[in-house]
Amino acid sequence: MGRKKCYISLPITGRDIEKVKKDIERLKLALRNRGYNPISPFDREVDFNATHEQHMREDFKLLLDCDAILMACNWGRSVGCRAELNVALACGIKIIYTLDAAFLWK
Numbered sequence: 457m458g459r460k461k462c463y464i465s466l467p468i469t470g471r472d473i474e475k476v477k478k479d480i481e482r483l484k485l486a487l488r489n490r491g492y493n494p495i496s497p498f499d500r501e502v503d504f505n506a507t508h509e510q511h512m513r514e515d516f517k518l519l520l521d522c523d524a525i526l527m528a529c530n531w532g533r534s535v536g537c538r539a540e541l542n543v544a545l546a547c548g549i550k551i552i553y554t555l556d557a558a559f560l561w562k
Contacts, residue, residue, distance in 0.1 A: 459493040462552065463519045465540045466528035468497065469508065483528060486555050495522055512536055516543055524550040 464483050468476050480496045487494040497515045515536070519525060525544045531537035544551055 459491060460523040461495050461521065462487050462492040462524040462526055463522040463540070463544075463549075464494055464496040464526050464528060465519075465531055465537045467530050467534035467537060469534070469536065479528070483526065483555075487526065490555065492524070494526075495519075508536070512539060515540065519543055519549065520547060522549060524552050526552045526555070 464480060464487070466476070466479060466483070477498065480498060484494040484496065495518050497511070497518065500514055500518060503510070519540055520543070525540060527537065527541060531541070541551065543549075
């Protein structure tokens with residue numbers, strides 16, 4: 457069996473996009489080191505002129521192909537992250553709230 461796919465959910469809207477990309481790369485490395493295949497919203501073509509709703513539709517497509525979702529720092533403040541959490545809950549996708557917890561589930 458291959459590595460489990462883990463979607464990274466983190467706040468993006470209203471943040472410096474370069475800071476977000478650095479956060480994603482840091483989280484991807486940490487997940488790889490824990491045996492996961494990390495997936496992020498930036499693993500698709502991103503149209504920065506698209507609406508929030510259009511972005512969410514594309515993000516949900518990525519999420520639905522994953523085994524787990526990592527809820528990154530400050531996710532509770534983000535409408536998009538909360539929506540991704542609800543999709544994961546509704547679809548039986550494993551929720552990971554901390555990187556340390558990623559070790560507990562394989």
